[in-house]
Amino acid sequence: MYKIWNVKKPDIDLQKKLSNDLGISPLLSQLLINRGATNPSIAERFLSCNLSDLHNPFLFKGMDKAVVRIKKALEKKEKIVIWGDYDVDGLTAVALLKTVLIELGGHVEHYIPNRIEEGYGLNLQGAQTIVEDNTVLVITVDCGVNSNKEVEFLNNSGIDVIITDHHQPLNKTLPPAFSIINPLQDGCNYPFKYLAGVGIAFKLAQAVTGLDLFQHLDFVVLGTISDIVPMKDENRIFVKHGLNKLTDTKKIGLLKLIEKLGLKGKQITAMHVGFLFGPRLNATGRMGSAENSLKLLMSDSAFDAECLAGQLNDDNRLRQQLEAKTLQEALDKIEKEINFKQHRIIVLFKDDWHPGVTGIVASRIVERFYRPAILLSSKDGDMLKGSGRSIDNFHLFNALASCEDFLDHFGGHSKACGLSIKRKEVGNFIEAINKYAFKTMIPEFLVPSINIDAEIPLSLLNKTLIDQILSLGPFGPENPKPVFVTRAVELKARPEIVGKNTIKMWVTDTDVTFQALGFKMAEAISVNEIAPLINIVYTVAINEWQGTSSIELNLKDIKDYSTSNEDKTNACLSAGIDII
Numbered sequence: 001m002y003k004i005w006n007v008k009k010p011d012i013d014l015q016k017k018l019s020n021d022l023g024i025s026p027l028l029s030q031l032l033i034n035r036g037a038t039n040p041s042i043a044e045r046f047l048s049c050n051l052s053d054l055h056n057p058f059l060f061k062g063m064d065k066a067v068v069r070i071k072k073a074l075e076k077k078e079k080i081v082i083w084g085d086y087d088v089d090g091l092t093a094v095a096l097l098k099t100v101l102i103e104l105g106g107h108v109e110h111y112i113p114n115r116i117e118e119g120y121g122l123n124l125q126g127a128q129t130i131v132e133d134n135t136v137l138v139i140t141v142d143c144g145v146n147s148n149k150e151v152e153f154l155n156n157s158g159i160d161v162i163i164t165d166h167h168q169p170l171n172k173t174l175p176p177a178f179s180i181i182n183p184l185q186d187g188c189n190y191p192f193k194y195l196a197g198v199g200i201a202f203k204l205a206q207a208v209t210g211l212d213l214f215q216h217l218d219f220v221v222l223g224t225i226s227d228i229v230p231m232k233d234e235n236r237i238f239v240k241h242g243l244n245k246l247t248d249t250k251k252i253g254l255l256k257l258i259e260k261l262g263l264k265g266k267q268i269t270a271m272h273v274g275f276l277f278g279p280r281l282n283a284t285g286r287m288g289s290a291e292n293s294l295k296l297l298m299s300d301s302a303f304d305a306e307c308l309a310g311q312l313n314d315d316n317r318l319r320q321q322l323e324a325k326t327l328q329e330a331l332d333k334i335e336k337e338i339n340f341k342q343h344r345i346i347v348l349f350k351d352d353w354h355p356g357v358t359g360i361v362a363s364r365i366v367e368r369f370y371r372p373a374i375l376l377s378s379k380d381g382d383m384l385k386g387s388g389r390s391i392d393n394f395h396l397f398n399a400l401a402s403c404e405d406f407l408d409h410f411g412g413h414s415k416a417c418g419l420s421i422k423r424k425e426v427g428n429f430i431e432a433i434n435k436y437a438f439k440t441m442i443p444e445f446l447v448p449s450i451n452i453d454a455e456i457p458l459s460l461l462n463k464t465l466i467d468q469i470l471s472l473g474p475f476g477p478e479n480p481k482p483v484f485v486t487r488a489v490e491l492k493a494r495p496e497i498v499g500k501n502t503i504k505m506w507v508t509d510t511d512v513t514f515q516a517l518g519f520k521m522a523e524a525i526s527v528n529e530i531a532p533l534i535n536i537v538y539t540v541a542i543n544e545w546q547g548t549s550s551i552e553l554n555l556k557d558i559k560d561y562s563t564s565n566e567d568k569t570n571a572c573l574s575a576g577i578d579i580i
Contacts, residue, residue, distance in 0.1 A: 003557050004449040005537060007485060008034055018043055027454060028468045031482050034453050035232075035472070047471065049240050051214065057203035061188035066162045066179040067207045069137065074106050078136035083111045083122060085142040085197065086285030088226035088278050088293075092219040093141035093164075093201035095297040100205040100213065109133075115356055116288050119385070120411075120418060122150035131157040139204075140164060142197025144175065145182050146411065151175035164200045166229075168397075168413060192233045198223030199238060217242035218249045219297070225270055226278040231476025239474040243268055253299035253308065260309040270474045283315035286356030323357045327364050330375065334365070344437035344446065345399070346373040347430045349384055353377035359387030359416070370448045372396060372437070376421065383408065384426065388417040393445045394437070403432040450537055450556055453482045458489065459511040461551055466540050487535040488561050495527040503527060503555070507536065515543075518555035525558060533561040 010030050018029035021040040029043075037043040045053055057063055073080050080101060084094035094110050101108045113119065113126055121143040127150050130138060137160050144151070144163035148171060151161050160178040168184055181200060183190040195203070202220050206213055221242025229235050247268045249255060258264055261276050284292045292311050299305040333348050346365060353361075358375040365373040366389045376386035390396035395414040400407065406429040410419040421429055475481040492506035492513055503518035503525065516538065518525070538553040 002447060004444065004447055005452055005485060005557070005559075006449050007452040007455055010454065014038060022047075025465060025468060027456065027460070027465065028472075030454055031469065031472060034482075035479055049237055051212075051237060051241055054234055054237060055191050057207040059190045060181050060183065060200075060203065060207075061185060061190070062179040062181045063204070063207050066164075066181055066204065069160060069162060069178055070101070070139070070204075070208050073137045074101070074104050077105075077107050079134055080106055080108045080137045080139060081111050081130050081133075081135045082108065083126070083130075083138055083140045083143065085120060086112050086115050086290035087142075088281045089197045089223040090142035091281060091285070091290055091294050091297060092223035093198040095294060096198060096216050096219040097139065097141060097201045097205055099216070099298065100209060104209065109135075110294070112285075112290050112294065114289050115285055116379070119420075122147035124150060124153060127153050127157075130154070131159065135159055137162070141201045142166070144177070145180065145185070146170045146175075148173065148175045151177050164197070164204055166195055166197050166200055167411070170411065192235075194230045194232075195234060196220075196224045196227040196229045198227075199229075199234065202238075214241070215245070215250070218246040218251060218254060221246055222273060222277055222281065225273040225476070226282070228477055230478040231474060232479050235476075236474060236479060239270060239476070243270065243273075243474065246273070251297070252302055253296040253305040256299075256302065256305035256309045257296060257312070260306075260313060270476065279319070280312040280316045283312060283319045286319050286354075287315055288356070319357060319360075322354050323360050323364075326353050326357050326361045326375075329353070330361055330365060331368075334369070340369075340371070343430075343434055344371060344441055345430075345433050346371050347376070347426075347433065348374070349376035349378075349386070349426060351378045355379075355385055355387075359389065359418075362387055362389040365389075366391060370446060372399070374417070374419070374433075376419075376426070378423070382423055383420055384423055385420045386418070388412070388419070390415050390417075391445070392449070394441060399433055399436050399440075402436045403429055406432060450483060451480070452485045452537060455485045455487070457511070458486050458507070458509040458514060461512070461514070461540060463542060463549070463551065466542055466551060469540060470542075481539045483537060483539055483556060485535065485537045488533055489536055491530065491532050491534070495530050497522045497527060505530070507534075507553070514551050514553050516553040516555050518558070521555060521558075530558060531560045535559045535561055535563065 011033055014033055015026045015029040018032060018040060019026050022043060032043045032046060037046045082094050082098050084090040098108050098110055111126055111130060113123060118126060138154055139162045141164050143165055145165040145167055154161050155176055163175060163177045163180045165182045174180055181204060183193045198220050217238060220238045224235050224238050263272060281293045284290050292308055296305060296308040299308060329350060330348050338346055355377055358377060362373040362375050370391055372390040372394055374386055374388035376384040378384045388396055396417045397412045397414060400410045400417055400419060406425040408420045408422060410417060412418055469482050489507045489509050492508055495503050495505035498504045501520050501522045503521045505516050506513055507516050536555060537557040538555050541552045541554055543550050543552040
């Protein structure tokens with residue numbers, strides 16, 4: 001698919017200032033500027049990424065009140081229930097807070113709704129169960145800020161509720177909770193607004209205990225990476241130090257999962273968490289109940305943990321099979337039902353699609369077609385539920401809000417959503433959301449783009465500079481791995497395909513020669529059609545192999561040297577999009 005290359009304009013004067021003040025290279029200075037670190041103190045804090053830079057948890061609105069209430073419950077041995085979500089963020093938040101409160105002598109249980117039977121967040125059926133179980137205090141993690149009627153029901157039943165959540169409040173009137181800890185609520189002056197649910201649970205645990213609790217950063221890093229929150233400020237600090245805690249974890253369940261993944265004795269990276277830990281911990285919740293994942297996280301038995309780790313692997317394989325089947329069925333429906341000149345939003349539904357994989361499949365469709373995608377399924381006749389994923393420059397939650405007359409329920413943010421809708425309204429919804437898309441999308445929004453940090457010659461790259469570049473990690477949303485463009489590089493030999501779908505080539509600018517790998521690019525680009533003189537977009541890495549290290553380029557895109565890479569009109573036409 002044709003991609004627009006957006007090369008950021010260098011700020012030479014600011015580069016010089018940061019370089020002189022911090023003693024760093026001009027390129028590293030520009031990379032910091034690109035990430036919003038535009039003065040020496042901010043840049044120095046970004047580079048140091050110290051635990052000492054974490055904010056005081058009592059800066060949260062509602063924290064003081066919550067701590068007093070929890071300490072009272074601990075002293076009186078009142079029954080506390082922690083209500084969490086079934087994804088990795090929610091599960092790690094439950095595990096962390098439950099562990100800490102039990103260590104303080106608390107009478108603590110948990111409630112995690114079944115994804116299939118109950119769906120996300122608080123619900124009246126689960127709330128009734130809690131009431132009947134003599135609960136006195138409910139603490140939500142990663143949910144609750146939009147559960148007005150459920151909180152009111154618990155209050156009327158004599159139960160206090162403390163909400164900890166990181167989702168955007170949808171209603172002007174918040175739930176009538178005893179205390180709400182959410183940095184996005186009005187009047188909250190907490191300096192960082194984008195913690196994951198587990199990050200907020202960690203802050204609550206710190207406030208209750210008065211301790212740093214850094215031994216639980218292994219939980220925090222799992223939830224933070226898996227929830228794909230902005231990798232900046234406290235999240236980046238949590239991830240940097242949490243990866244080391246996870247590598248050296250003392251938690252039996254995590255140790256057994258690490259062994260099962262073949263990572264024992266290895267430094268665990270953000271990629272390991274995102275592609276190995278996260279899918280397995282999510283798999284049980286996607287299939288229905290997330291209890292096995294929580295049991296693994298909290299296990300103190302090596303035998304039980306080993307069995308649970310194996311079960312998570314089995315569940316993940318089942319999830320992969322369902323995902324592959326659903327994706328193929330979705331692609332077949334796209335071919336038959338979707339006209340891309342009329343549909344800027346892909347909406348598909350099939351009764352027997354498993355709701356645990358519709359979000360993942362929607363992501364795959366977005367990757368393939370670069371259009372927002374929503375997949376719906378139904379376990380009964382009238383009501384359909386589903387998940388959606390979006391592209392850059394299209395706010396999916398706002399799009400759903402414009403169609404709320406046709407929806408039974410919806411929630412989410414700019415890139416992802418969940419919704420329920422009556423079957424009879426699906427046609428109206430598809431028409432309305434596409435009408436909204438045509439009003440708000442300009443054609444170039446439907447062409448993927450690559451944001452490029454700098455244009456550099458290959459000869460600038462050396463291991464010292466690459467170490468500096470990689471020091472900007474951990475990488476993630478809003479702190480992506482730096483991307484570079486080099487023009488007019490020559491091929492040293494004919495490119496080849498290695499593995500299933502990777503292009504391998506050697507490129508030179510006559511001064512230096514590097515190996516370049518294009519992962520998942522062989523299906524999109526024919527190696528026989530790659531011109532001898534090309535422009536390349538890439539990230540850099542150090543490849544360690546049998547005791548030697550070398551510089552490697554990981555390709556993001558390739559174009560013929562003669563191509564006008566930033567011509568957005570031609571980009572739209574190349575993608576088959578009409579210019580209106």
